[in-house]
Amino acid sequence: MTKTFSAAHLRQAVSRIIQAAGSSAEESRTVADNLVLANLSGHDSHGVGMVPRYVDAVLEKGLTPNAAARVVLDAATLLSLDGQRGYGQIVGEQAMVLAMARAKELGSCVMALANAHHLGRIGHFAEMAVAQGLVSIHFVNVLSRPVVAPWGGGDGRYGTNPFCAGIPLAGREPFVLDFATSRVAQGKMRVAHNEGRRVDAGYLIDERGQPTTDPGVVVVPQANGFFGALMPFGEHKGFGMAVACELLGGALTGSGTWHRPADTARAVVNGMLTILVDPARLGTRASFEQEALAFVDWLKQSPAGGEAPGVRLAGEPERQARREREQAGIAIDDQTWIEIEASAAKVGATVGAV
DSSP, rough: EEEEOHHHHHHHHHHHHHHTTTOOHHHHHHHHHHHHHHHHHOGGGGGGHHHHHHHHHHHHSSSSSTTOOOOEEEEEEEEEEEEETTOHHHHHHHHHHHHHHHHHSSEEEEEEEEEEEEEOTHHHHHHHHTTTTEEEEEEEEEESOOOOOTTTTTSSOOOOOOOOEEETTTTTTOOOEEEESSOOOOOHHHHHHHHTOOOOOOOOEETTEEEEEEEGTTTTTOTTOOOOEOOTTTTTHHHHHHHHHHIIIITTTOOOOOOSSSOOOOOOOOEEEEEEEOOOHOOOHHHHHHHHHHHHHHHTOOOOOOTOSOOOOOOOOHHHHHHHHHHOEEEEEHHHHHHHHHHHHHOOOOOOOO
């Protein structure tokens, strides 16, 4: 069963919980807005269902309310920042604001952000960049219980390690590509488990390394205390991209990589390497705008194939979901809402009447 909430109700409920867990009113609103935007965008895996984990991480002191991004290195087009285990929605935006200003000033910026708590939907940061006419590329790693098996392996060895790219299109909505390098996001398995659904074959292996369609194998410990794992998308290709995200988002930024046994900590720590380019300063703006639109139009002219409604570009499904969910509301399964209410109780907050 599910309940349907307005975006406004969820923002208020989440903001109250985050503030009760120790954040300022402003920080609480920003985190809540970001999580609800993920739900509105159709990415429930990165939405309000993360609140229980955030509360647990604060209580375990793996997430630090009201922390700010600290500049470690400022060398013209190179920036290195430490998120100091602050909310990723906060320190990620702070890092992007600095990096975007530098890219507008100098034409480009390479920004390394280490030790941010869960950054959430990485597409949000690409959307910040394209709104200023900047191209952005993001490599992100995940320090938490390893939930993805390497191609050819039989247990979890790394995180869902997302990759993202944002490209502005003159006079059009931007191209925003944002995906986990696992075949599906871990949060989507949490949602499926809470809803009591099986998932498609090929997504998961169980704790014995065997294929399964039960999302619970990566959500709750199995009979032997171990977990299963997600599979990489695209076999060896997705695995290679995941390794690149770990090496660039984790090792190069100074945030660290995962190479130890799993633990039960609830914190989710991200490192992110971001590359920003201003096409206007690169000297190719006119041809870039012309060729980008010509290619997009060429793609759109392809006739619909099979049962598909036609060609859609990355970013279009999210924008459509926002329009629909703003009107119809956001559905939250009963188990997830019970978990949110329980997290509120842990910090003495209330979620308000449904």
